Amino acid sequence: xxxxxxxxxxxxxxxxxxxxxxxxxxxxxxxxxxxxxxxxxxxxxxxxxxxxxxxxxxxxxxxxxxxxxxxxxxxxxxxxxxxxxxxxxxxxxxxxxxxxxxxxxxxxxxxxxxxxxxxxxxxxxxxxxxxxxxxxxxxxxxxxxxxxxxxxxxxxxxxxxxxxxxxxxxxxxxxxxxxxxxxxxxxxxxxxxxxxxxxxx
Amino acid sequence: xxxxxxxxxxxxxxxxxxxxxxxxxxxxxxxxxxxxxxxxxxxxxxxxxxxxxxxxxxxxxxxxxxxxxxxxxxxxxxxxxxxxxxxxxxxxxxxxxxxxxxxxxxxxxxxxxxxxxxxxxxxxxxxxxxxxxxxxxxxxxxxxxxxxxxxxxxxxxxxxxxxxxxxxxxxxxxxxxxxxxxxxxxxxxxxxxxxxxxxxx
Numbered sequence: 001x002x003x004x005x006x007x008x009x010x011x012x013x014x015x016x017x018x019x020x021x022x023x024x025x026x027x028x029x030x031x032x033x034x035x036x037x038x039x040x041x042x043x044x045x046x047x048x049x050x051x052x053x054x055x056x057x058x059x060x061x062x063x064x065x066x067x068x069x070x071x072x073x074x075x076x077x078x079x080x081x082x083x084x085x086x087x088x089x090x091x092x093x094x095x096x097x098x099x100x101x102x103x104x105x106x107x108x109x110x111x112x113x114x115x116x117x118x119x120x121x122x123x124x125x126x127x128x129x130x131x132x133x134x135x136x137x138x139x140x141x142x143x144x145x146x147x148x149x150x151x152x153x154x155x156x157x158x159x160x161x162x163x164x165x166x167x168x169x170x171x172x173x174x175x176x177x178x179x180x181x182x183x184x185x186x187x188x189x190x191x192x193x194x195x196x197x198x199x200x201x
Numbered sequence: 202x203x204x205x206x207x208x209x210x211x212x213x214x215x216x217x218x219x220x221x222x223x224x225x226x227x228x229x230x231x232x233x234x235x236x237x238x239x240x241x242x243x244x245x246x247x248x249x250x251x252x253x254x255x256x257x258x259x260x261x262x263x264x265x266x267x268x269x270x271x272x273x274x275x276x277x278x279x280x281x282x283x284x285x286x287x288x289x290x291x292x293x294x295x296x297x298x299x300x301x302x303x304x305x306x307x308x309x310x311x312x313x314x315x316x317x318x319x320x321x322x323x324x325x326x327x328x329x330x331x332x333x334x335x336x337x338x339x340x341x342x343x344x345x346x347x348x349x350x351x352x353x354x355x356x357x358x359x360x361x362x363x364x365x366x367x368x369x370x371x372x373x374x375x376x377x378x379x380x381x382x383x384x385x386x387x388x389x390x391x392x393x394x395x396x397x398x399x400x401x402x
Binding site: 002005006008009010012013016017020021023024027038039040042044093143147148149150151152153163164165166171172175176177178179181183185187188191192195199 | 203206207209210211213214217218221222224225228239240241243245294344348349350351352353354364365366367372373376377378379380382384386388389392393396400
């Protein structure tokens with residue numbers, strides 16, 4: 001009799017443990033998606049070769065005089081932009097950086113839906129890449145108001161937010177002291193998704 | 202005998218439950234501090250009276266012609282800045298907004314250590330509040346390089362980060378489309394704390 005009841009007690013304990021463990025897993029999933037990315041990139045970024053990020057032929061090494069190989073803030077930013085697999089929404093005050101333009105073109109070329117919102121005054125300046133994006137068939141809209149669209153954020157697949165002080169310019173990337181905050185935190189991403197939709201319509 | 206073993210089984214279950222519950226609470230505390238704040242403020246902010254934020258006399262209502270009472274992006278930002286109880290570290294490219302200056306002076310007046318890093322070119326323009334802060338005894342440093350210190354972030358008590366596209370100017374607050382991301386997420390706050398220390402030294 002006592003063996004039977006010991007077995008029953010052990011079973012009851014095991015059931016209780018498994019139930020609470022499941023509850024724990026569900027709670028953790030709700031509070032924080034697995035592997036939530038939180039990262040901060042600071043600029044200026046060291047000037048190195050980023051050719052390998054765009055090349056599908058690793059067997060043909062780049063022969064440019066820049067340093068090859070090291071990961072920098074710019075290469076991290078380019079990788080995040082190019083990780084888009086379904087949508088890329090950009091809201092960028094000044095966009096003149098050729099490497100970031102190349103990344104957006106690469107994303108567009110693989111069939112990702114790209115939408116660009118920018119400031120009308122800065123879209124017209126020399127060196128702006130907005131014309132290049134439009135020529136490639138990317139939809140780029142300018143605000144029509146007299147005030148500045150001063151945001152500098154990107155939404156990758158509606159789940160990854162890149163935002164901060166950095167305009168997508170050569171000065172921003174190579175000279176200024178700047179930051180880009182990278183996060184998948186839903187409480188931070190959601191408002192930016194909603195704001196992009198509001199500004200786009 | 203069976204009653205005794207039923208009681209033992211129940212006790213075992215209760216102990217198992219309480220142990221796993223404690224484990225759950227400890228895990229949650231480690232993963233996310235209680236009440237971690239994540240908030241996004243968008244601008245332009247509606248122009249309303251913010252006098253009540255600075256006044257310790259609620260019995261004397263302000264008689265200015267602006268709307269009174271509604272919470273706006275600016276009032277939220279002012280509240281976050283004024284919540285500082287031990288330190289306030291500012292890294293702001295352009296600082297000319299009188300209300301934000303008033304908030305920083307109020308924080309300084311209650312004994313909080315305030316440090317300000319700003320861009321040397323913009324510190325000298327008409328309307329800059331850097332001189333006002335210095336006259337009040339606040340330590341404000343300018344970068345000595347030829348490039349721009351383009352950050353726009355604040356660290357409240359080293360635990361709350363306010364960062365985004367917003368310069369602390371009247372145009373930024375009342376006209377432009379801007380964002381300020383507010384977070385206590387340690388993975389996002391820590392890099393900004395380290396960057397501030399690096400730039401300050």
